[in-house]
Amino acid sequence: MQKTLVTIALAASLGLGATAAHADTLSDVKAKGYIQCGVTGGVAGFSAPDANNVWAGLEVDFCRAVAAAVFNNADSVRYTPLTSQERFAALSAGEIDILSRTTTWTMSRDTDLGISFVGTMYYDGQGFMVRKADGIESALDLSGAAICIESGTTTELNAADYFAANNLEFNTVVFVDQDEVVKAYEDGRCDVYTTDASALAAERSKFAVPDDHEILPEIISKEPLGPVVRQGDDLWFKINRWAYYALLEAEELGVTSANVDEMLGSDNPAVKRLLGVEGDFGAPIGLTKDWAYQIIKLVGNYGEAFERNVGPSTDIGLERGLNALWTNGGLQYAPPIR
């Protein structure tokens, strides 16, 4: 009792209260009027400021989708660029509501850091980029190479694992910031630049002569990249998870931002349920009936977001590959909305 009194007196005198972890993110977000979204400092196609200095990318679109579902306005998002080192602390401390930042879903992160992974926005894998001039055919030729890596990533561990498993020698040069990693590789400090294959493609598109560099065929790891929320707030977690599934479901049912209004009159019961014409799937997660309609209207479906940000028509030029819908032989699969 005495101790508590002292503590309370101190806390009061310092104007600080012992902050309990918040467990009602939806109310907080609604009170603020916007979602605080943690993104990268700039990986083209995933989250980077575009020519007009507006944040754009596949991961940015996820935050916009959640904002569309919550506020009926995809622009009610503010962005916090984070390094890979800062990201989890920023999420735990409540500085951001969603972390959508090329983050790999791993067991230790999901179970030990007080965070929860929502789903897999992009099935990725770690690759190697080298200079064509070096004449390297395969990652197995890389024994003795110097490798540039960003610190605090799964990349670091995967590289060590892969080289150890194949009895290859290597030495890593680890930088805190992505920019320095790329610069050091460009300046010739390293023979190899390794990170997720998608980011390699994004960085290569920014090089002076992209054709001087090639990405080796080996993909050495599973890197499921997805949005993350704080653990212990099931409602917010489910809002995020179903926003993601709505993007997939819309693509599967052929609903796009262009045809969503005419789809309101569709006879397909699955489309009716998705767009809130039949049943109310928004209420149980604290949203309106037309939550998915808003997402598709304002952001588009998963396929549109992919095509717009990283697809073959963009500078980054990634194929759908594993990220095709299950109906096209890919891994993207949403549970039914019913």
Place this chain on the structure above:
Amino acid sequence: MAVQDNIGSSAPRTSLLNDPVVRGILYQIIVGGLVVAFFYWIIVNTAQNLAAQNKTTGFDFLFRTAGFDISFTLFPWSRTSFYWQAFLAGLLNTLLVAVIGIFFATLLGFALGIARLSSNWLIARVATVYIETIRNIPLLLQLFFWYFAVLKAMPAVRASFELPLEIFINQRGLMVPRPMPDAEFTWVLVAIVLSLIAAIAVGIWATRVRTATGRYPPRVVQAAKIADAVVSFLVAALAFSLLAQYVPALANASPLIWAAAVIVAAASLSRFAPYARAIVAFALTFVILATLLRAMFPVWHTAAIDIGAAIAGVVMGWILLEGTRNRPPSEGRFPIALLILIAAGIPALVYIVTGAQLAFEVPVLERFNFKGGVQLPPELVALVFGLTVYTAAFIAENVRGGIRSVNKGQTEAAQSLGLKEGDRLRLVIVPQAMRVIVPPLTSQYLNLTKNSSLGAAIGYPELVNVFTGTTLNQTGKAIEVIALTMAVYLTFSLLTSAFMNWYNGRVAMVER
């Protein structure tokens, strides 16, 4: 009546609360209690919040396998090492940079500080411009500049600069042969340590005798003359045999080389010593420069390189000639040659007698990089260089302030004794300036140590990069990792501070 009241009683009694001693104790108890309560509250609050965030805590992660690679460690490291070893690797790397940086920054800083006060206009201006430029650019920018400038300037691995003695420089760093001593070589190492101690002891003893009696002990003077001749002979032999590599006419004239060396040795005992010295200096400078430049710029004309090296050699010789023109006779000179001979000669003798072998593991070019030997990564070089250049500017200002604080009368008094400028500074001014220089110098040492954490930005694996970077991210144990790191820097700071305070106590003015 009232008069009688005060008889036999002491001073009027005040209440306890107004007694200054009691009040002081009471205040301290209150403040102490508040501090303890504050920390208690911080700890309890942290623990509650960690529990609320579903995070596990504790230091047991230190004994888990790290699973990542570190580019530069002072002890063998593999991906199966533990996190505590990662911590140690980062710690040692930080210490390494701090120690080397402090050493060079002190030298450069003192030189600059004295240069800025120089009566030579040009030297003073150069020092001023250097200090003002370096002080006003953020350190991180300078580190980026050095790192990427150095990287860009270096050749690719295939086109490495080849220096003599199997030393290579390229974008992957500096590769030097690794000494591989055998069992007998321990005797040589022991001899090196012992003879170093002996040399220093002789030096101190000779100086003490000189301070007491005004002259060096006669035996030391005799030995110094002989040592002078021996060292001159050896250096001359080395210089001339190297020179013979460059002059085809001398290629097979080893008798000539020995004769020339003997002449130089003899001259060192006569009044022609300065000329002999200048000739040796010329030969050495020419050879070193010509070799380095030929290795680094193979595209240049060798004739142009040789002419440049010859000019540099002449300049070097002339500087020595001028510098030694009015040297005191050997009786009044510190017996530096003797000390060199003791420190280097005895181990050499032991080496020959024990038949120890010193093999070298030479770096060999493989597909991507050199393998074997000792490799110094460019990150380390850039960080040490950047920290040295930056901190030296601040140290220089401390030194300048310290020297300025010494009364001008001291300089005049030293002048009136006929001391030259170097001796004036060394014997009179700087010793008095030290008491002003040392306290802020301590701060600069601490700054340098803490600033080494910026090495994380240029990929040097020091404590912040390895531990609060990689380790924190792989384990997610933010509180524990940051606490350990803070403890390390705090310990460094306290140790440096304690040492400098001890030193300050030694150089402080002794009041009589």
